[in-house]
Amino acid sequence: MDRIQWIEHKICTRETAVHRCNALRTTSKRIVFTNGCFDILHRGHLEQLASAADLGDVLVVGVNTDASVQGLKGPGRPVNREQDRAFQLAALLCVDIVCLFDEDTPAQLIEAIRPDVLVKGGDYTADQVAGADFVLRHGGRVEIIPFVPGYSTSSLITRIREL
Secondary structure, X not given: OOHHHHHHHHEEOHHHHHHHHHHHHOOOOOEEEEEEOOOOOOHHHHHHXXXXXOOOOEEEEEEEOHHHHHHHHOOOOOOOOHHHHHHHHHXXXXXXXXXXXXXXXXXXXXXXHOXXXXXXXXXXXXXXXXXXXXXXXXXXXXXXXXXXXXXXXXXXXXXXXXX
16 A cells, blocks of 8 residues: 555545444454544644554544534634545544534534543643533543643635635
């Protein structure tokens, strides 16, 4: 398998992601899940992903589809298409599985994956994290990674438009 194929192999359907996680769980791997739009990948995203990966053995990243991002962020978003965003994330060494989801929240995907650790960035509190109740009820934990000041996609888009 060449490197492009290796990257593309990490991007999978919900069903394949669940199958892979179930297989990994049988070998006592700790599954970590995080999600986001990841519209324009920046240092804040990268630090969150690396920190999330440190919390377990396998990092699964849920990525909002284009329709989902537009519904959440409004017209003009996303800047990058869903397949390009998924490919960028899958190219990262700390990311093991990338799965698109079309709903407003990843709650259904989280329930299907059943992660041991659910991670969100510091702009959230644990009670605001979609799927947190499910993960906690099933013996998992929720971790909030501190927000990296000065990095946000919205502010980056604003700066680009001002150029």
